[in-house]
Amino acid sequence: xxxxxxxxxxxxxxxxxxxxxxxxxxxxxxxxxxxxxxxxxxxxxxxxxxxxxxxxxxxxxxxxx
Numbered sequence: 001x002x003x004x005x006x007x008x009x010x011x012x013x014x015x016x017x018x019x020x021x022x023x024x025x026x027x028x029x030x031x032x033x034x035x036x037x038x039x040x041x042x043x044x045x046x047x048x049x050x051x052x053x054x055x056x057x058x059x060x061x062x063x064x065x
Contacts, residue, residue: 011061015055
């Protein structure tokens with residue numbers, strides 16, 4: 001098994017954060033962890049973009065040999 005790079009770990013953490021955020025939102029539609037921490041700001045938007053890009057990277061990472 002190959003050693004995980006820093007990028008691999010960052011992507012994994014961001015995907016976990018995104019998954020937890022969606023889980024909390026599913027339980028209570030009023031609870032959005034990212035919005036709670038950052039408000040509805042450009043920073044929150046950047047976090048959402050990074051989570052999405054991380055998901056794409058994790059798909060790549062999971063399918064590479």
